Amino acid sequence: MQIALGAVGGGSRTIAAPSSLAGLRNYSLQNRKQQQQQQRLLQRKEERNERQQGIGRSSWRKRRRGFLTMTESMSEGVRQMTVSPSGKQWVEKGGLQAIPRLDDYLGPLPRISNPMINNKFFKPAEGFFVTDYDVCSQFVAFDTRHLGTPVYFLRAGPRESVVFKPHEVKAAIVTCGGLCPGINTVIRELVMGLSDLYDVQSIDGIKAGYRGFYSGDKMKLNRHVVDDWHRKGGSVLGTSRGGFDLEKIVDGIEEAGYNQLYVIGGDGTMRGASMISEEITKRNLKITMTAIPKTVDNDIGIIDKSFGLDTAVEKAQAAISAGHVEAQSTPNGVGVVKLMGRNAGHIALRATLSSRDVDCCLIPEVPFFTEGPGGLFEFLDGRISENGHCVVVVAEGAGQDLIPRTAEQGFDDSGNLQLLDIGQWLVAELKKWWKKHNPDKLFAVKYIDPTYMVRAVPSNAADTFFCTLLAQSAVHGAMAGYTSFVAGTVNGVYCYIPLDQISQSTHKVDIHNHIWAWVRSINSQPDFKACENRNSNGSASDMDLNFTPKEKAAAAEKSD
Numbered sequence: 001m002q003i004a005l006g007a008v009g010g011g012s013r014t015i016a017a018p019s020s021l022a023g024l025r026n027y028s029l030q031n032r033k034q035q036q037q038q039q040r041l042l043q044r045k046e047e048r049n050e051r052q053q054g055i056g057r058s059s060w061r062k063r064r065r066g067f068l069t070m071t072e073s074m075s076e077g078v079r080q081m082t083v084s085p086s087g088k089q090w091v092e093k094g095g096l097q098a099i100p101r102l103d104d105y106l107g108p109l110p111r112i113s114n115p116m117i118n119n120k121f122f123k124p125a126e127g128f129f130v131t132d133y134d135v136c137s138q139f140v141a142f143d144t145r146h147l148g149t150p151v152y153f154l155r156a157g158p159r160e161s162v163v164f165k166p167h168e169v170k171a172a173i174v175t176c177g178g179l180c181p182g183i184n185t186v187i188r189e190l191v192m193g194l195s196d197l198y199d200v201q202s203i204d205g206i207k208a209g210y211r212g213f214y215s216g217d218k219m220k221l222n223r224h225v226v227d228d229w230h231r232k233g234g235s236v237l238g239t240s241r242g243g244f245d246l247e248k249i250v251d252g253i254e255e256a257g258y259n260q261l262y263v264i265g266g267d268g269t270m271r272g273a274s275m276i277s278e279e280i281t282k283r284n285l286k287i288t289m290t291a292i293p294k295t296v297d298n299d300i301g302i303i304d305k306s307f308g309l310d311t312a313v314e315k316a317q318a319a320i321s322a323g324h325v326e327a328q329s330t331p332n333g334v335g336v337v338k339l340m341g342r343n344a345g346h347i348a349l350r351a352t353l354s355s356r357d358v359d360c361c362l363i364p365e366v367p368f369f370t371e372g373p374g375g376l377f378e379f380l381d382g383r384i385s386e387n388g389h390c391v392v393v394v395a396e397g398a399g400q401d402l403i404p405r406t407a408e409q410g411f412d413d414s415g416n417l418q419l420l421d422i423g424q425w426l427v428a429e430l431k432k433w434w435k436k437h438n439p440d441k442l443f444a445v446k447y448i449d450p451t452y453m454v455r456a457v458p459s460n461a462a463d464t465f466f467c468t469l470l471a472q473s474a475v476h477g478a479m480a481g482y483t484s485f486v487a488g489t490v491n492g493v494y495c496y497i498p499l500d501q502i503s504q505s506t507h508k509v510d511i512h513n514h515i516w517a518w519v520r521s522i523n524s525q526p527d528f529k530a531c532e533n534r535n536s537n538g539s540a541s542d543m544d545l546n547f548t549p550k551e552k553a554a555a556a557e558k559s560d
Helices: 020-054 181-200 209-214 246-256 269-281 309-328 346-353 376-387 422-437 463-480 499-503 512-522 528-537 541-546 549-559
Strands: 002-006 014-015 056-061 067-076 079-084 089-092 135-137 151-155 168-174 202-206 217-219 260-266 286-292 333-339 361-362 389-395 444-450 486-492 493-497
Touching: 056 493, 067 422, 135 493, 168 181, 168 209, 168 246, 181 202, 181 260, 181 463, 202 209, 209 246, 246 269, 260 269, 260 463, 269 286, 269 499, 286 463, 286 499, 309 333, 309 346, 309 389, 309 463, 333 422, 346 361, 346 389, 346 512, 361 376, 361 512, 376 389, 376 422, 389 422, 422 444, 463 486, 463 493, 486 499, 493 499
Parallel strands: 168 202, 168 260, 260 286, 286 486, 333 389, 333 444, 361 389
Antiparallel strands: 002 014, 056 067, 067 079, 079 089, 135 151, 151 493, 202 217, 486 493
């Protein structure tokens, strides 16, 4: 029995088929799958040709009330045009957030097939390589009454072609700013990704932050050197604040012959990396700039989270547990635990929710006051009367406006305002308040400051896995010729984000979000700002919204 099948692209071919009905059905299914695969390959080839020629694809979508929206996919991004019923047109910003390429200022660069094709540990198949049409959306939850232009980021992953030959690459890795769990894991996986995936042999670790580029302080890295670094806390390369001299840094990079830079750091480091990338572009250097955000405070915007956050929260819970035990073991005991969080209280919030031993959580985003009706001390007094003890978690950046500041207490080397010790100040003020109002009662405050303990540790399993994928994503992007980008996750998808957007973004606790409401609900914690407003204007409406019935009655009695 013979069957004639139409071949993709025209023509036909005759094949021998099994004589049984079951065999014929299976054989037809196999050939249908082969035809579908050939069609997908042809479609991908046409898409690549379109991108190279700048040919776009357009689609119209009808919106409510007669509006039409055209979304046009171009080689340089996505443009969206809206047409009203009257014919008025306007272009909305948004769409695909384009990542700069070396080709943008150096002209078309020769590309080669991805070396991973010949890697014996990988078997690239359909869908293995990521294309420029693979994106992720920044927003996945919408209010249909206020639909704006969608924002997309390029998905991270290996590209089918790259602009660097393995033997041409000379990579440099640098860490800046404070410590964070997982730094050494990221360094290790960058080295492993470059050497194991792309067979890159020349990798340097720059010591002591940005200043290492012009001081020449560096070390050679390979898979054997970094083999056990993921088990170590801190940064084996060393890190520092300050030392940023743009001209010296770029001169040092150029003299050393680096063509791939990997920068690990926080918001200040991201701003510095953006400036370095701009200077590299001005000098027309074939150097990629890749950044991986590092902030234990989790205060960088756009991305879901920074690596090390989960580890820090896990370690913070041990400190809260110790504070709870100390407070329970003392008559009228108070445990005060200070956690990291300069401008954002993510660690304090998550540790509070995870622990369930906390009576009050103080974060930088929410002002508070100590004395007076509805104040912090009155709330803690009520908790002590009810339970015999209480636990307070305070982020290091909370309540800075309450502490007297001297002229000498200025800025650090990174330009950040020096934080005053809110923990020590709170303990001293609480002791004075108790002595004034309860002079004949026993009282003890146990202060625990695990600030450096939660960050100077190796990453836990979850963060180690996260660091691995972040590092590999960064390597794939640099090899493909992308530059001035950050590797991170958006809604759980690994993607590439423009560096200038990350350097200007922040991420604070949304106090209008249900998660912060959940914290207050678990603690029965009042809204101190609302209480302060009540004290100022004499209105009792805020009290009704932010206190339990027992607390409202007590506060009303005292105010009378």
